[in-house]
Amino acid sequence: MALKAVVMGSAVAALARMAAAAQPGAAKPVPAPMRDLVWGRLNVLHTTDTHGWHGGHLQESQYSADWGDYVSFAEHMHRSADKRGVDLLLVDTGDRVEGNGLYDASSPKGKYYYDIYREQHVDIICTGNHELYIASTADREHQHTVPNFKENYVASNLDYIDPKSGERMPMAQRYRKFQTKNQKLDIVAFGFLFDFTGNANNTIVQPVRDTVREPWFQSAIREETDVFVVIGHVGVQMPEFKAVFRAIRKQNPLTPILFFGGHVHIRDATAYDSRSFAVASGRYFETIGWMSVDGELERTAVSEESGFSFHRRYIDNNLLGLHYHTGLDATTFPTEHGRNVSAMITKARAAVDLDYAFGCAPKTLWMSRSPYPGGSSIYSWLEEEVLPDVAVNPHRKDVPRLVIVNTGAIRFDIFKGAFTRDTTYIVSPFLSVLVYIPDVPYRTARKVIKLLNNAGKIMESAPMDNRFMAIPEQLVIHESIIHEDAASDMQVDGNHQKPLGDSAGTRPRLTDGYTTRDDIGNDGDDTVHTPVNFYVVPNCIQAEIDLPSDGEPDTVDLVFMDFITPWVLMALRLLGGEYSEKDVELYVEGTFTELMAGWIEKNWPRHC
Ligand SMILES: *[C@@H]1O[C@H](CO)[C@@H](O)[C@H](O)[C@H]1NC(C)=O
Numbered sequence: 001m002a003l004k005a006v007v008m009g010s011a012v013a014a015l016a017r018m019a020a021a022a023q024p025g026a027a028k029p030v031p032a033p034m035r036d037l038v039w040g041r042l043n044v045l046h047t048t049d050t051h052g053w054h055g056g057h058l059q060e061s062q063y064s065a066d067w068g069d070y071v072s073f074a075e076h077m078h079r080s081a082d083k084r085g086v087d088l089l090l091v092d093t094g095d096r097v098e099g100n101g102l103y104d105a106s107s108p109k110g111k112y113y114y115d116i117y118r119e120q121h122v123d124i125i126c127t128g129n130h131e132l133y134i135a136s137t138a139d140r141e142h143q144h145t146v147p148n149f150k151e152n153y154v155a156s157n158l159d160y161i162d163p164k165s166g167e168r169m170p171m172a173q174r175y176r177k178f179q180t181k182n183q184k185l186d187i188v189a190f191g192f193l194f195d196f197t198g199n200a201n202n203t204i205v206q207p208v209r210d211t212v213r214e215p216w217f218q219s220a221i222r223e224e225t226d227v228f229v230v231i232g233h234v235g236v237q238m239p240e241f242k243a244v245f246r247a248i249r250k251q252n253p254l255t256p257i258l259f260f261g262g263h264v265h266i267r268d269a270t271a272y273d274s275r276s277f278a279v280a281s282g283r284y285f286e287t288i289g290w291m292s293v294d295g296e297l298e299r300t301a302v303s304e305e306s307g308f309s310f311h312r313r314y315i316d317n318n319l320l321g322l323h324y325h326t327g328l329d330a331t332t333f334p335t336e337h338g339r340n341v342s343a344m345i346t347k348a349r350a351a352v353d354l355d356y357a358f359g360c361a362p363k364t365l366w367m368s369r370s371p372y373p374g375g376s377s378i379y380s381w382l383e384e385e386v387l388p389d390v391a392v393n394p395h396r397k398d399v400p401r402l403v404i405v406n407t408g409a410i411r412f413d414i415f416k417g418a419f420t421r422d423t424t425y426i427v428s429p430f431l432s433v434l435v436y437i438p439d440v441p442y443r444t445a446r447k448v449i450k451l452l453n454n455a456g457k458i459m460e461s462a463p464m465d466n467r468f469m470a471i472p473e474q475l476v477i478h479e480s481i482i483h484e485d486a487a488s489d490m491q492v493d494g495n496h497q498k499p500l501g502d503s504a505g506t507r508p509r510l511t512d513g514y515t516t517r518d519d520i521g522n523d524g525d526d527t528v529h530t531p532v533n534f535y536v537v538p539n540c541i542q543a544e545i546d547l548p549s550d551g552e553p554d555t556v557d558l559v560f561m562d563f564i565t566p567w568v569l570m571a572l573r574l575l576g577g578e579y580s581e582k583d584v585e586l587y588v589e590g591t592f593t594e595l596m597a598g599w600i601e602k603n604w605p606r607h608c
């Protein structure tokens with residue numbers, strides 16, 4: 001695939017400023033060298049794990065397009081498909097909620113989000129685990145998104161319990177059979193969720209290995225079809241997708257099968273065999289995935305000899321890139337419908353006051369782009385500045401304490417500039433609070449952090465993987481590191497990502513971003529970037545507060561995030577300390593997020 005430079009002069013950049021798309025105040029899009037999309041006969045655009053970021057990334061220029069821009073993009077791409085006589089589908093694989101003020105800040109949550117999201121025409125859509133943690137979230141998904149998408153919503157292994165009647169029913173239809181618009185290709189589509197067990201009690205997730213044995217599934221895979229499309233809130237390397245693949249393939253040796261996955265928040269692609277291809281499209285609406293398949297797709301034409309060609313692209317959600325792929329510019333790109341959706345988002349953001357600034361971040365603080373401990377680490381900032389100030393219980397303020405926070409409590413970087421209400425939900429969307437066990441012998445308490453930061457499980461028999469306390473991106477990256485020598489200096493290129501080609505020469509300046517290497521190769525990203533560093537962070541960090549400067553205290557208060565209580569109790573038990581849930585009390589009023597926002601309001605300048 002030849003690299004094509006988009007040379008964008010300042011005239012174009014100025015145009016982009018005049019023709020407002022994206023959200024007002026969003027960072028201006030940046031030009032970069034691009035790789036083209038490869039069209040086939042069947043083409044798919046894919047979003048996953050958007051987590052409420054439908055307003056785009058206001059502080060990151062390369063992801064600052066919003067859901068309205070995606071509506072415009074899809075409209076142009078549909079037109080292009082019609083012209084070529086091929087077909088285009090849109091799919092979404094769940095975790096649309098939790099993680100951004102656009103969803104989280106309203107009461108009830110999602111007051112504006114459901115209406116904004118539905119404006120995009122999505123052909124196949126399914127549920128993620130974040131739609132199911134809280135019973136009311138699952139209720140709203142069933143009340144809003146399922147009817148909004150009617151026959152397009154597929155729930156192959158998910159049931160819902162009606163709160164009034166107590167009746168158990170499929171969350172949505174089990175599968176979908178339809179014909180494409182232009183070529184009348186028959187498609188049979190499924191929508192799965194991985195074997196999730198943390199859901200509230202108003203939904204039931206059936207393990208995928210059981211679903212594929214169900215009579216309805218066995219009959220669905222015997223339907224006459226040209227292509228199977230399996231979408232799922234499932235990582236493409238996870239066993240659940242492989243089980244679905246084996247079941248379909250056993251019955252259909254020649255039919256192409258397209259998989260669309262998510263959950264692990266990375267760009268990834270793989271082939272299960274030469275006729276089956278899988279792609280995962282990142283997180284937080286940074287990425288719009290693209291997959292195309294070409295060849296004799298009609299089942300009547302397919303034989304042992306016929307082959308298919310697949311392509312995948314990870315499209316940066318960058319307005320200039322969307323212009324590039326559609327051959328349009330800032331004036332011709334936004335459609336009336338797209339502009340309307342951008343306006344809905346602007347209105348919703350204003351209604352919940354997402355731009356209210358708690359303070360101005362004096363510098364960027366990274367989760368994993370700079371080393372911990374270090375001056376640019378968000379975790380060092382928490383440990384050294386925030387926690388000593390906010391982890392104070394008025395009745396126990398003279399008691400020395402160890403305060404343990406799991407790194408997974410932080411979900412995103414803090415960028416230099418305004419720290420807004422929106423930022424609080426982005427950086428720490430959880431309702432976690434600080435709890436404590438009083439007067440733990442120091443000799444025991446001080447060893448807890450070491451056990452929590454062990455790789456693997458605290459105890460082989462315990463079903464608690466320590467890594468669930470850390471950031472989800474590391475779940476995948478961790479594995480790749482363990483097999484690399486780079487582990488010794490604790491630094492790897494993110495998601496086994498390496499620089500692409502040589503960055504010398506006369507190309508436009510490269511921006512930092514995804515440089516993905518997947519099972520297919522290293523040409524997946526639509527934009528050529530310089531790689532972003534990825535430094536491993538521990539599962540948990542610890543602030544030592546008011547410890548005597550000489551000698552050791554006899555006892556300390558052991559303070560920690562309520563989320564990690566099971567791990568802390570297990571660690572104490574292993575160290576010979578018998579404590580239970582009954583010993584755990586609230587340490588300080590307010591969620592961790594509120595404490596952090598309060599600290600910022602007090603300590604950072606109000607305005608930038
Ligand atoms: C779910 O749990 C809640 C609270 O424990 C309980 O009131 C409710 O009846 C349970 N619902 C079902 C369907 O089991």
Ligand SMILES: *[C@@H]1O[C@H](CO)[C@@H](O)[C@H](O)[C@H]1NC(C)=O
Nearest residue numbers: 335336337338339340341343
């Ligand atoms: C956009 O919004 C205007 C004003 O509300 C409305 O008249 C128009 O029908 C909308 N257009 C589309 C395509 O949604």
